[in-house]
Amino acid sequence: MRSTVAWRLLRHDRSATAGALLGVVAIVFLVGQQLSILFGLLQYMSVLVDHSGADVWITSASVRNVDAVNLIPGQYLERVMGLPEVAWAAPILFGNGLMRTADDSFEAVRLVGLHRPRLQGGPWALAQGRVQALLDLESAAVDRLDLKKFAHPALGSLTEINGKRVRLTAITEGARAFQGTLVFLPLDQVRDMAQTPPGRYSAILVGFQPRADQQTALARLRALLPECSVLTTAELSRRTQLYYLTNTGIGGSFGFSTTIAVLIGIVIITLTMYASVLQRTRDFAVMRALGGRRRDIAVIVLCQAVIVGGIGIFLGLFLLAALLNATRGSDIPSFLPAVVPPLLAGITLLVSLLGSLVALRKALQADPASVFH
Amino acid sequence: MADLRLENIARDFYDGRQLRRVLFPINLTFKPGELTVLAGPSGSGKTTLLSIIGLVLRPSEGRMWLSGREVTGLADDVASKMRLATYGFVFQQPMLIDGLSVQDNILLALGIQGAHIPGVVRQRVAELLTSLGLADTARLPPQMISGGMKQRVSIARALIKDPAIILCDEPTSALDAENGQVVMGILKKIAVAEKRLVVVVSHDARVFPFADRLIKMENGTVVADTAAGKPQGLDVAS
Ligand SMILES: Nc1ncnc2c1ncn2[C@@H]1O[C@H](COP(=O)(O)OP(=O)(O)O)[C@@H](O)[C@H]1O
Ligand SMILES: [Mg+2]
Numbered sequence: 001m002r003s004t005v006a007w008r009l010l011r012h013d014r015s016a017t018a019g020a021l022l023g024v025v026a027i028v029f030l031v032g033q034q035l036s037i038l039f040g041l042l043q044y045m046s047v048l049v050d051h052s053g054a055d056v057w058i059t060s061a062s063v064r065n066v067d068a069v070n071l072i073p074g075q076y077l078e079r080v081m082g083l084p085e086v087a088w089a090a091p092i093l094f095g096n097g098l099m100r101t102a103d104d105s106f107e108a109v110r111l112v113g114l115h116r117p118r119l120q121g122g123p124w125a126l127a128q129g130r131v132q133a134l135l136d137l138e139s140a141a142v143d144r145l146d147l148k149k150f151a152h153p154a155l156g157s158l159t160e161i162n163g164k165r166v167r168l169t170a171i172t173e174g175a176r177a178f179q180g181t182l183v184f185l186p187l188d189q190v191r192d193m194a195q196t197p198p199g200r201y202s203a204i205l206v207g208f209q210p211r212a213d214q215q216t217a218l219a220r221l222r223a224l225l226p227e228c229s230v231l232t233t234a235e236l237s238r239r240t241q242l243y244y245l246t247n248t249g250i251g252g253s254f255g256f257s258t259t260i261a262v263l264i265g266i267v268i269i270t271l272t273m274y275a276s277v278l279q280r281t282r283d284f285a286v287m288r289a290l291g292g293r294r295r296d297i298a299v300i301v302l303c304q305a306v307i308v309g310g311i312g313i314f315l316g317l318f319l320l321a322a323l324l325n326a327t328r329g330s331d332i333p334s335f336l337p338a339v340v341p342p343l344l345a346g347i348t349l350l351v352s353l354l355g356s357l358v359a360l361r362k363a364l365q366a367d368p369a370s371v372f373h
Numbered sequence: 374m375a376d377l378r379l380e381n382i383a384r385d386f387y388d389g390r391q392l393r394r395v396l397f398p399i400n401l402t403f404k405p406g407e408l409t410v411l412a413g414p415s416g417s418g419k420t421t422l423l424s425i426i427g428l429v430l431r432p433s434e435g436r437m438w439l440s441g442r443e444v445t446g447l448a449d450d451v452a453s454k455m456r457l458a459t460y461g462f463v464f465q466q467p468m469l470i471d472g473l474s475v476q477d478n479i480l481l482a483l484g485i486q487g488a489h490i491p492g493v494v495r496q497r498v499a500e501l502l503t504s505l506g507l508a509d510t511a512r513l514p515p516q517m518i519s520g521g522m523k524q525r526v527s528i529a530r531a532l533i534k535d536p537a538i539i540l541c542d543e544p545t546s547a548l549d550a551e552n553g554q555v556v557m558g559i560l561k562k563i564a565v566a567e568k569r570l571v572v573v574v575s576h577d578a579r580v581f582p583f584a585d586r587l588i589k590m591e592n593g594t595v596v597a598d599t600a601a602g603k604p605q606g607l608d609v610a611s
Contacts, residue, residue, distance in 0.1 A: 001484025005473065012472025283470045289429055290530075291457025292485040293450050299487065368429040368456075371464055372420045372542045 002296060006303035009280065016276030017308065023268030023355065024312025025319065027348050030261035032320040035340055038254045040333025044178035045244045046237035048112065051124040051175075052092075054205035055214065056221060057236045063229040065243040066236055067094070067110075067179045071200035072228060079224055080206055085217035087209045090120035091201035093187050095194025096180075097161040102151035109142075109161065110180035113190025113202075120205050122184050128155050129170030134184060141170035141184040145331045149181060161185075162193040176333075178244060262351060269308070269355030277301065277359040284366035294364050301360045302353065309352030313345045375440045375459060375537035375570055377403040377426060382435035384421050396421050396593045398435060403572060405537065408564035408583055411574045413590035419574040420542055422590070426572065427460060427540045428452040440537075457486055461531025463541040463560075467523035469515040469530075475502070476511040479530045494533075501529045505559065521552030528559060539563060541573045545580060557583045 010017045043050070049057065049066050058080065060070035080089045093113035098106045114122040116135050123131055127144040134141060140161070142150060153159060153168050160166060166185065175182050191198065208217050214232075222230045231239065245251035277284070284297050320341075324334055384396040396418045403409055403426075411419050424430035425437070428444060429452075436445045444455065456462075461482075469478045479498050484490050495511075502511055505525045510518055515526065524544060531539055541560065545553035557573075561583045564571035573580060581587060589597035 001480065001490060002487050004477070005470075005481060008472045008477065009470075282468070286464075286468045286470065287481070287485055288453070289427075289456065289462055290482045290485050291453050291455075291460070293453040295450075296453075296485050296487065369424045371462075371468055372424050372427075372429070 002299045003303045006300045007307060009283075009300075010304055010307060013276045013279070016272050016279075019272035020269050020276075020308045020352075020355075021312045021315070023265045023272065024309055024348060024352055025316040026268065027262055027265030027351060028313055028316025028344060029319050029323075030265075031258045031348075032316065032336070032340070032344055033323060034254055034258050034261065035344070036320075036324060036334040036336045037332070038250070039337060039340070040335040041178055041250065042241045042245070043335050044176055044333055046240045047175065047177050048121065048182070049233055049237045049240060052121045052205055052233060053124075053207070054090075054120065054233055055208045056206040056218065057229075057231050057233060058204040058206060058221070058225060059202070059229045059231070059236075061227060061229055063231065063236070063239070065240040066203070067240070069094070069202050071196060071202060072204070074199040074201055076204055076225060076228070077201075080204060080221065083217070083220055083224065085208050085212035085220065086206055087212075088118070088120075088207045090115045090118045090205050091187065092121045092203050092205060093190045093194075093196065094202040095190045095196065097183070097193050099150065099161045099166075099183060100159045101149070102153040102157070102159070105151070107149050107181060109183045110177060111161070111190045111193060112182055112184050113187035114184060115187045120207075123170060123172040123175060125173040125175075127171040127173040131170065133169035134186060136167075136169065137186050137189060138165055138167050139169035139186070140166040140189075141172050141175075142168065143172045143175045143182060145176055146181050147171070164189060164193050176331075265348075266351055266355045269305075269352055270358050273301075273305065273308075273356050273359035274362060277363045281362070281366050282371070284363050285368055285370045288366055288368035289371045297363050297366065298360060301356055301363045305352045305356035306349065309349045312352070313348050316348070317341055317345065374405050374568060376405060377401075377538065377570065378438040379426070380436045380438075382422070382425060382432045382437060384418075384425060384430070385433045394593060396425075396432075399595055401588070401595065401598075403570050405570040406565060406568045407585035408561050408571045408573060409586045409588060410580055410584035411572060411588050411590065412576055412581065413596075414576060417590040418593040419576075419590055421593075423540055423542055423572065423574050426538075427462060428456055454486070457534070459537050461534055461536035461539040463524070463527050463531050463539065463544045465543040465546055467515070467520070467527040467547075469523055469526060471515065474512050474514060475507070475518070475526050478515065478526060479533050482530045482533055498529070498533060501532060502526075505529055506555075521548050521555065524548055524552070524556055525559070528556065532563065536569070538570045539572075541571070543575055543577075544573060545575065545577055550579065553577070553579060 060072055063069055077089055080086055095111040097109050097111050099109045101107050119131060119134055123141050133139050155168060158167050327334055379399055379401045381398040383398045385392045385394050413419055425432050431446055476498050480490055499511055502508060507522055507525055515523055545556055557580050560571055563569055586600045588595055
């Protein structure tokens with residue numbers, strides 16, 4: 001009966017209910033939207049690491065993020081290969097460059113040099129062309145969403161990076177980084193373009209034997225190369241994301257905007273629920289006189305908060321899904337890990353309950369004696 | 374069946390500057406099967422007394438027994454439970470809740486503490502409404518029916534619990550003469566035929582003929598207590 005009453009009162013007090021719903025929807029939608037961009041950017045930050053297909057990344061010591069690695073000697077490759085747990089090891093070389101665009105301007109790019117023939121750490125999804133095209137020394141691959149920056153060059157067209165001739169032979173899908181525009185090239189080309197000394201690499205990617213024990217293999221690698229950072233792909237990914245989150249304004253900015261969204265939501269919910277309870281003070285006094293305990297009044301008010309929260313969460317998530325769907329494949333970074341919607345729903349429900357507390361206080365003050373006057 | 378005994382019940386109110394006594398020690402006993410009318414001028418303390426009897430207001434002094442059990446200063450939850458189980462209220466205004474149908478307003482008197490309401494109770498609501506001349510109003514929202522009908526719905530809300538005690542504060546004052554007579558007739562029948570303890574507060578002389586017992590109050594004291602016409606000894610503590 002009490003939950004039915006809660007529902008009926010909500011249905012009757014339409015404008016107040018709509019206001020409170022708006023507060024909930026605002027929280028779910030705004031926070032969800034902010035989080036999807038944040039997680040999208042997080043993905044950008046570690047995109048090369050996450051899609052490298054390696055078990056372990058070996059880099060210069062004390063690495064903070066994958067973009068700030070010193071060169072390491074190529075001799076490490078042979079030492080690593082000597083371990084029985086290691087199935088393969090491949091070097092990767094990063095560099096910076098300027099790429100001539102189709103309209104004769106230049107675009108700063110992040111060069112990713114891949115070792116042939118494995119091309120490990122290279123493109124994992126292509127919009128056009130084939131990965132094998134990168135086996136050709138002059139070939140290069142850029143991302144579909146970056147084509148605009150290069151003034152829409154045609155597949156197969158010639159251009160130059162740092163004065164070296166390259167041919168656009170493949171278009172990648174989803175290879176966008178936080179730190180710059182990625183261009184995949186054969187490793188030797190990058191060495192030439194960035195003028196790095198021969199026999200030195202940015203990192204060595206390692207794949208373990210399928211049956212090797214990861215922990216043992218990792219420990220042996222670390223013992224073998226004490227002068228290097230030996231991190232699992234997941235560790236390096238996390239470290240890189242954390243670095244950018246805490247050392248750029250991103251973490252703070254997203255934290256601030258989501259906090260504001262939640263606060264505005266709480267304020268809206270609080271005000272509208274308080275206003276609606278205020279109008280119902282007499283009714284709550286009647287319920288008390290009829291034999292309702294304070295706890296019964298609380299049940300009704302909290303039920304209202306849960307109902308408004310539930311419907312608002314549903315609507316908010318629906319709108320959020322519509323937005324994410326509409327912007328999928330666009331150049332707006334967006335990604336929601338599966339845990340986020342339920343978490344967001346839980347937190348929003350909590351926030352709705354929090355927002356109803358002021359109203360609850362007011363409702364509990366309803367004095368049964370007042371109905372006699 | 375229940376009887377109520379008041380012993381030196383008094384009440385003070387703080388009016389912002391000083392404590393003012395609005396009810397001087399009162400000794401009264403109410404019996405089931407009769408309709409008691411509590412009369413007196415405005416401000417004489419009738420509502421205050423009724424609120425104390427109804428367990429929504431605590432006396433400042435004195436003690437009170439309901440069927441031999443002391444009910445002075447009950448904890449809030451205990452008082453609520455007792456109101457739910459034993460009391461039916463009819464107020465000056467019908468005090469129906471907007472947004473709930475006539476039927477749900479009545480059922481709320483049973484379900485406010487969360488009890489499950491079996492289907493047969495709805496049948497009883499329909500019968501009760503019919504007996505009060507409110508057939509076919511169960512599904513209507515309260516704002517669709519007249520003031521007199523609303524007040525009868527509020528009587529139905531009091532009666533659905535089958536309460537031993539029914540307390541009414543000026544139940545006819547918001548009604549026209551005809552509806553007032555109808556409501557009083559219903560309350561009289563409830564008291565006498567169904568052996569309930571009914572107390573009606575009113576300063577309206579038109580309700581006096583329905584009284585089995587007429588208690589008159591003035592300035593917070595009982596000044597007369599007469600049973601069905603013939604005067605009785607005053608039961609007032611000075
Ligand atoms: N909650 C309250 N606070 C202060 N004074 C009150 C309160 N309730 C009633 N009174 C005072 O008590 C007196 C009796 O009031 P009441 O019992 O309502 O009289 P009646 O119902 O006979 O008109 C009045 O003077 C009124 O102002
Ligand atoms: Mg009064």
